[in-house]
Each structure stands twice: as C-alpha cells, then as structure tokens.
Amino acid sequence: MRVAKCVPERVGEPALAVVDDVGSPVPEVSAFLRSLAVREYSPNTVRAYAYDLLKLLMFLDGRGCPLADFSPVLATDFLAWLRQQSSAGRAQRSQLGLVTAQGRRLSARTCNRTLAAVSSFYEFLISCGGYIGVSNPILREADHVSAQVLGRHRAPLVTSADQRPIRRTLRVRTVDTLPRPVPDETFTALLGQLTKLRDRALVELMREGGFRPGEVLGLHLDDVSYGRKRVTIRHRGDHPAGARQKSRRDRVVDLLEDRALPVLNRYLLLERPPDVESSVVFLVGGRGQRRGEALSYDGLVRMFQRAAVRAELRESWLTPHSLRHTHATRMFELGMGELTLMRRLGHASPDSTRVYTRVTDHQVRDEYRAALEIGVELGDRR
Structure with a gap:
C-alpha cells in the first residue's frame, strides 16, 4: 500500500490517492x-490525512481486518503499533522523539494527529450512511473544560448535529512546550550566511x-504597499508551487521597523527576474531551467537549512516558522495585547495566540530579581 499521485477527474479533487497492493485506490479513503x-x-x-490513513490501512492489512x-x-x-513505527518525515518538520536502531520513532504529537485523522475518517463514513x-x-x-472557553477552536469535520466540545479518550500524553524564539545573535549569524537579496527579504x-x-x-506584487x-x-x-496561506481571511500587516521592506525593494529592483509575467514576488533566480518559477516551500526550507549549517546552527527547533514565533513572542513582551496579537498573526482561535502570552522563564527571573531588589531597599532581612 502507498500514497500515489493521480490526475484529478474534476477541478477541486485531490491529486493523490491511497492505493492497495495492486494499485487500485481504496474507495472509502478516496471518498x-x-x-x-x-x-x-x-x-x-x-496529503497529511492520506498518509495518516495509510498507516491505518497498513495496520489493518497486517491483522487481516477490514475497515x-x-x-x-x-x-x-x-496506537501501540504507531508508537513502534519510525518516522520518515523530514528533519525540519519532525518533533523530538525516541531514537532507536531503526531510526526516530513517531512523536507523541504525530500519533495523536493520526488518531484524530482516523476519528474524522470514521465520522465521515458513518455520516454518509455507508457504515450503518x-x-x-x-x-x-x-470536554467540559473546553465548553467553558469562549471562541474555542472547533474540529474541522464535526457534524452539525454534534457541536458539543469533545476529546478523544485514546491519546498519548504530550509535553507542553513553549515556542522557542530565535535569539538576536542567532538571527544575525543566520542572516550573515544569506547572500541573495531574495533570501534576506x-x-x-x-x-x-x-x-x-x-x-x-x-505574496503578489500588488500586495505590498511601500508608501x-x-x-x-x-x-x-x-x-x-503549491504554497498556501493557512488562514482563510485576508489581513493587513504593518511593517514599521524599516528592515524588511527596504531589502524587499532592493530584491525587486536588482535581483528578481525582470522578464517574467508572474506577479508572484519570490521567484527562482539564476540561469537554470526553473528560472522565473515561483519559489516553493521546499525551496525555502532548503535555503534556510543551508544557511543554518554554514552558520553552524544545528538546533532542531530552528526552522522558518520559528521566525514567526520570534515575532509573536517579542510583540507580546513589548506590550501588545492578546486580541491585537491574534489579529496580527491571523489566528482563527485565541487558543493559538495564548501560546505566546504565557510568562516566559526570563520574565520570571527578571521579576524575581526585581522583587529581591525591592526587598533589599525595604530592609527585608528574612
């Protein structure tokens, strides 16, 4: 069994399918x-759902069990079977997990995501009447706790008849980690390894x-307002190249620090291929066959990884997305309110923004030090 590319019969249909050992699509998964x-x-x-359901089919096939x-x-x-599988994901997208002789095992978050995909899959089959x-x-x-949260995030495939907050009883406990912002010195070292104006922008x-x-x-050319x-x-x-915005809502983001826009302007004037009709801002340069094509996500990741290696920065958390974490953490620490930050980041749920509004370790340290200094001034000898 595998995930295979296919030619969509109609516009809007997926360009991949989960096929069995003889190459025939699995009808339930295709639907x-x-x-x-x-x-x-x-x-x-x-694509993520397809690979998650492929894991389920491989497990059931090994047991001789139908869906x-x-x-x-x-x-x-x-779940026990998932916990023994090795991860085939790319290093920059994987989570930390147990490394065995067979490789890095699937992380707890990956296992939970797979279970959620399987749950949504069966909800779909049941709601369609195929599994009476x-x-x-x-x-x-x-989930009585989530029921009390205003503006809570709703699962994408819940039926209209069941809008009550629920949670799976079968899941792996995960470590609640905070996003790691990129320190200034790390960002400077990374930036120093980027020679192209496109990459710096x-x-x-x-x-x-x-x-x-x-x-x-x-981004398209008319999305940028320099004035x-x-x-x-x-x-x-x-x-x-398949890049996609996660949010379905348009939003305006002000850039008042005079760092990004000047570099972007120089890229457009001096480096971006001028003889292409595409309105996409970031294109493949050089003289190769792909010159003038829109830069892909994988191309961005490879560029970022190469710069990190040259700068001898090998931390697993250092990814392009970590720059977003850096901005969000910095804005909150400088006093931006939670709802304002939520709007700037384009989050659909307040829960996503609250990740950045937790008290950080250095905030605890700074306030602890300030409290000690106040105690000294007041003559606290305890």
Whole structure:
C-alpha cells in the first residue's frame, strides 16, 4: 500500500490517492479525501490525512481486518503499533522523539494527529450512511473544560448535529512546550550566511511581520504597499508551487521597523527576474531551467537549512516558522495585547495566540530579581 499521485477527474479533487497492493485506490479513503478537497482544505492537509490513513490501512492489512471491523480494542493496539513505527518525515518538520536502531520513532504529537485523522475518517463514513450500525472506534468523551472557553477552536469535520466540545479518550500524553524564539545573535549569524537579496527579504519579512512561510511565498506584487508600509495577506489557492496561506481571511500587516521592506525593494529592483509575467514576488533566480518559477516551500526550507549549517546552527527547533514565533513572542513582551496579537498573526482561535502570552522563564527571573531588589531597599532581612 502507498500514497500515489493521480490526475484529478474534476477541478477541486485531490491529486493523490491511497492505493492497495495492486494499485487500485481504496474507495472509502478516496471518498474522504475528495470531501476534504472539495471543501477547499489545503493540499498539504489532504496529503497529511492520506498518509495518516495509510498507516491505518497498513495496520489493518497486517491483522487481516477490514475497515468496518476496526474497534476500540483494535484502536488501542493501533496506537501501540504507531508508537513502534519510525518516522520518515523530514528533519525540519519532525518533533523530538525516541531514537532507536531503526531510526526516530513517531512523536507523541504525530500519533495523536493520526488518531484524530482516523476519528474524522470514521465520522465521515458513518455520516454518509455507508457504515450503518458502526460506531466510531476512536472513543470520545465530553470536554467540559473546553465548553467553558469562549471562541474555542472547533474540529474541522464535526457534524452539525454534534457541536458539543469533545476529546478523544485514546491519546498519548504530550509535553507542553513553549515556542522557542530565535535569539538576536542567532538571527544575525543566520542572516550573515544569506547572500541573495531574495533570501534576506524572506527571513526579514517572517521575523518583522510574523508571517507564515506560505504567506510570504504567496505574496503578489500588488500586495505590498511601500508608501503605507504594509503588506496584505490574501487567501489564494493558485500558487504555482503549491504554497498556501493557512488562514482563510485576508489581513493587513504593518511593517514599521524599516528592515524588511527596504531589502524587499532592493530584491525587486536588482535581483528578481525582470522578464517574467508572474506577479508572484519570490521567484527562482539564476540561469537554470526553473528560472522565473515561483519559489516553493521546499525551496525555502532548503535555503534556510543551508544557511543554518554554514552558520553552524544545528538546533532542531530552528526552522522558518520559528521566525514567526520570534515575532509573536517579542510583540507580546513589548506590550501588545492578546486580541491585537491574534489579529496580527491571523489566528482563527485565541487558543493559538495564548501560546505566546504565557510568562516566559526570563520574565520570571527578571521579576524575581526585581522583587529581591525591592526587598533589599525595604530592609527585608528574612
């Protein structure tokens, strides 16, 4: 079994399918992936679901068990099986996990994501009437804590008949980690290894504007206003290299620090291929066959990784997305309110923004030191 590329029969259908050992698409999975694609889920999301469901099919095939017979008991065995699988993901996208002789095992977050995908898959099959009398094998329970949270994030595939907050009873406990901002000296070292104006403009934009990688890659020439010092992030689904904005809402982001826009302007004037019709800002340069094509996400990641290696920066958390974390953390520490930061970052849920509004270790240290100094001034001898 594998995930295979295919030619969509109609516009809006997925360009991949999960096929069995003889190369035939698995019909239930194809129907589910089609439902995601026609609802305009991003190609990356559809692809992630495909690989998650491939894991389920491989597990069931090894047990000689059809999809309809997958049960809560087998779901527990499936989780144990997942915990023994090695990760085939790229280093920059993987989470820290246990390394064995077979390689790095799937992280707890990856296992939980796979279980969530399987749960959504069975919800789809049941709601379509194809699995009458079958209950979701991934058991769930009411989440009374989330029910009290205003503006809570809702799962993408819950049915209209069940909007109550729920959570899976089968999941792996995860470590609650804070996003790691890139220190100034690390960013300076990274920037020093970038010789192309295009690459410098990319990293400066992500750091100064808090943009997602897909958002900067998706910028068009008319999205940038130099006079007003702002960039408009628009929801588009037509990027030639597949880059995509996560948010479905357009937003305006001001850039008032005079770092990113001057570099971007120099790139457009001096380095961007002038003889192309594309309105996409960031293009492949040089003299190769791909000259003038839109820069892809993988191209951005490779550029970032090469610069990090040259600067001898080998931390696993140092990724293009970490520049967004850096901006968000810095803005909150400088006093930006939670709702304002949520709007600037383009978050759909306050829960996403609250990751950056937690008290950091150095804030605890600074306030602890300040408290000691006040105690000394007051003559506290305890």
